[in-house]
Amino acid sequence: MSLFGRKSVICAICKKQISHKHKPKSEWQIEGPLCGDCYVTQMQKFYELSLRQKCVICEIEKDVPDMWEPRYQWDMKGLLCKACFDKKDTEHKNLKEFCKICGKKLGMIRYNPKNKWPVKGQLCRECWDSQKAKLG
Ligand SMILES: [Zn+2]
Numbered sequence: 001m002s003l004f005g006r007k008s009v010i011c012a013i014c015k016k017q018i019s020h021k022h023k024p025k026s027e028w029q030i031e032g033p034l035c036g037d038c039y040v041t042q043m044q045k046f047y048e049l050s051l052r053q054k055c056v057i058c059e060i061e062k063d064v065p066d067m068w069e070p071r072y073q074w075d076m077k078g079l080l081c082k083a084c085f086d087k088k089d090t091e092h093k094n095l096k097e098f099c100k101i102c103g104k105k106l107g108m109i110r111y112n113p114k115n116k117w118p119v120k121g122q123l124c125r126e127c128w129d130s131q132k133a134k135l136g
Pocket residue numbers: 011012013014015016034035036037038039
């Protein structure tokens with residue numbers, strides 16, 4: 001048994017020698033033939049990309065490539081639309097903000113110090129009031 005005289009073909013993805021070659025679809029942007037396994041993998045990948053999914057928050061249906069994966073800190077499954085992703089991102093950033101004076105965790109309502117105050121960053125209501133009383 002010899003391979004001489006037979007032109008060996010190599011899969012463009014896994015570089016395995018292949019006996020039965022599959023021609024990749026033009027939208028895959030792959031040069032050269034594929035083995036059966038890689039062909040199937042690519043088919044699945046592109047099929048998934050062509051699917052539409054619902055945003056896990058607002059349930060709007062969108063093309064999967066237009067959707068966002070949640071950040072790992074959010075501890076969520078599924079995909080989000082851009083609007084919900086941004087909202088969630090902001091919410092999460094806000095959750096991590098604390099009053100610059102007393103260190104209390106700030107909720108959705110926070111107060112910006114006045115320009116003339118020597119305080120930078122956002123404040124809780126109480127601290128804002130006390131600064132106002134002190135500094136005017
Ligand atoms: Zn392959």
